Amino acid sequence: MVIGAGIAGATIAHELIERGQAVCIVDAAIAPATACSSHAYAIAHPHIGKGAPRLLRLTRIAFLLAEMRWGSIWNQHGIFVPSKSDQAFNRSAVIKHLRSLGLDDQTAKALDANEAGDQCGIKQSGVWLPRGASLDLSKAAQDLLRPHSLLHSRWLTRITRLEQCAAGWLLYNEEGKPLMSASKVVIAAAMDSKALAASIGVKLPLRPVRGQLSIFEISANDPWAERLPRVAISGEGYCLPALRLNDDTYRWIVGSSFDEGEDELQARDSSDEFNQEQAKGLLAYAQGNIDSLKKASSFVGVRCVAGDRLPIIGALSQRPGIFLATALGSRGVLWSALAAKLISAQVLDDDFVLLTRLGFAADLVAALAPARFFAGALATVPALGALASNSKPILPSSPIAR
Ligand SMILES: Cc1cc2nc3c(=O)[nH]c(=O)nc-3n(C[C@H](O)[C@H](O)[C@H](O)COP(=O)(O)OP(=O)(O)OC[C@H]3O[C@@H](n4cnc5c(N)ncnc54)[C@H](O)[C@@H]3O)c2cc1C
Numbered sequence: 001m002v003i004g005a006g007i008a009g010a011t012i013a014h015e016l017i018e019r020g021q022a023v024c025i026v027d028a029a030i031a032p033a034t035a036c037s038s039h040a041y042a043i044a045h046p047h048i049g050k051g052a053p054r055l056l057r058l059t060r061i062a063f064l065l066a067e068m069r070w071g072s073i074w075n076q077h078g079i080f081v082p083s084k085s086d087q088a089f090n091r092s093a094v095i096k097h098l099r100s101l102g103l104d105d106q107t108a109k110a111l112d113a114n115e116a117g118d119q120c121g122i123k124q125s126g127v128w129l130p131r132g133a134s135l136d137l138s139k140a141a142q143d144l145l146r147p148h149s150l151l152h153s154r155w156l157t158r159i160t161r162l163e164q165c166a167a168g169w170l171l172y173n174e175e176g177k178p179l180m181s182a183s184k185v186v187i188a189a190a191m192d193s194k195a196l197a198a199s200i201g202v203k204l205p206l207r208p209v210r211g212q213l214s215i216f217e218i219s220a221n222d223p224w225a226e227r228l229p230r231v232a233i234s235g236e237g238y239c240l241p242a243l244r245l246n247d248d249t250y251r252w253i254v255g256s257s258f259d260e261g262e263d264e265l266q267a268r269d270s271s272d273e274f275n276q277e278q279a280k281g282l283l284a285y286a287q288g289n290i291d292s293l294k295k296a297s298s299f300v301g302v303r304c305v306a307g308d309r310l311p312i313i314g315a316l317s318q319r320p321g322i323f324l325a326t327a328l329g330s331r332g333v334l335w336s337a338l339a340a341k342l343i344s345a346q347v348l349d350d351d352f353v354l355l356t357r358l359g360f361a362a363d364l365v366a367a368l369a370p371a372r373f374f375a376g377a378l379a380t381v382p383a384l385g386a387l388a389s390n391s392k393p394i395l396p397s398s399p400i401a402r
Pocket residue numbers: 003004005006007008009026027028029032033034035036037038041042043044137157158159160188189190192193210211212213255256257299300301302303325326327328329330331332333334
């Protein structure tokens with residue numbers, strides 16, 4: 001049983017089906033990907049910042065898994081990561097750092113401003129990630145949940161609580177009626193995972209973070225037009241490659257706001273203004289007139305984020321048969337690909353052959369495990385060991401990973 005048909009639940013369900021398992025997916029909405037995954041603008045690349053070493057290792061592995069997974073809808077356009085504006089470009093230091101992350105020259109290339117101008121049309125120094133891509137999350141989730149003999153879907157069904165029973169776990173609906181039972185239940189319900197986990201006595205430190213992407217239209221005669229990027233840029237905010245719609249106009253997606261603790265889905269002018277400023281920063285175009293970035297539309301979603309900014313993926317060892325895939329934050333593409341492999345391996349009690357080959361180790365299982373928030377949890381190998389009480393959530397002291 002998988003609760004939630006966003007990109008997380010859809011990817012996990014599909015992986016299990018591919019491995020010959022019968023899956024029932026339940027969602028409160030009428031179709032897949034109606035919530036945070038209802039957009040087409042999700043970029044994916046390995047994280048190349050400094051610090052947060054586990055995040056760096058995890059995103060490299062998750063990126064490789066994501067690249068393998070989505071086939072023809074994986075839109076590889078390359079992503080440029082500009083250097084911080086206050087730092088002089090030091091090619092050998094950047095290359096040394098990239099190699100230390102296990103990223104070779106084919107995956108991550110240090111470019112000075114002239115090279116970046118030639119290669120990407122962006123006159124700033126930085127790192128070029130030619131394999132960087134974007135994914136239409138909505139289409140991906142719908143494709144993953146196409147009719148299949150092993151897939152049973154229940155739409156318009158909100159699960160409000162779980163209860164242990166002889167067969168495993170009973171799922172209750174909004175009328176308080178037991179709906180179905182399963183020996184293994186994957187909770188992939190974004191923020192609602194908190195209430196579902198609470199119903200079985202487990203506290204998760206989840207918070208909403210509202211985000212708004214702006215879809216700008218720009219006249220082809222405007223000074224912005226000759227600066228618009230032909231690749232995606234990921235820095236303070238991100239943008240997709242600008243698309244020429246016709247002779248007169250470009251369309252350019254820029255985001256996004258990061259409104260901590262908020263879950264309002266209404267679009268805001270102030271978020272578009274924020275994105276206009278981010279657009280100037282991404283293109284290092286301080287003198288650009290933001291009035292030329294005319295809002296055509298926007299996407300607003302509510303990300304679900306954990307206290308330490310890493311996703312929560314894995315078996316809830318204190319409640320055998322329950323698995324969590326939530327807190328995907330701003331990395332739905334990467335973490336759903338990783339969650340599918342990790343959770344299916346745990347559900348099927350399998351070894352992590354592929355994951356291990358890619359460098360996934362016990363400390364990374366621990367970094368993602370729900371048990372990391374609970375006092376007395378084994379810090380190392382939750383996949384192998386028993387875990388302690390869930391009474392006292394504690395946050396790890398590692399640096400916050402965005
Ligand atoms: C502005 C913005 C920009 C973003 N950009 C990127 C990006 O560039 N790259 C990237 O990788 N990610 C990006 N993300 C993040 C990405 O969109 C999310 O990480 C991802 O969509 C989360 O997927 P999910 O399946 O966990 O949650 P959701 O898509 O929210 O799915 C949860 C599902 O659970 C269902 N549900 C909830 N409660 C219940 C219940 N009680 N019973 C039954 N069903 C229930 C809901 O109906 C929903 O279908 C962005 C997000 C935002 C908001």
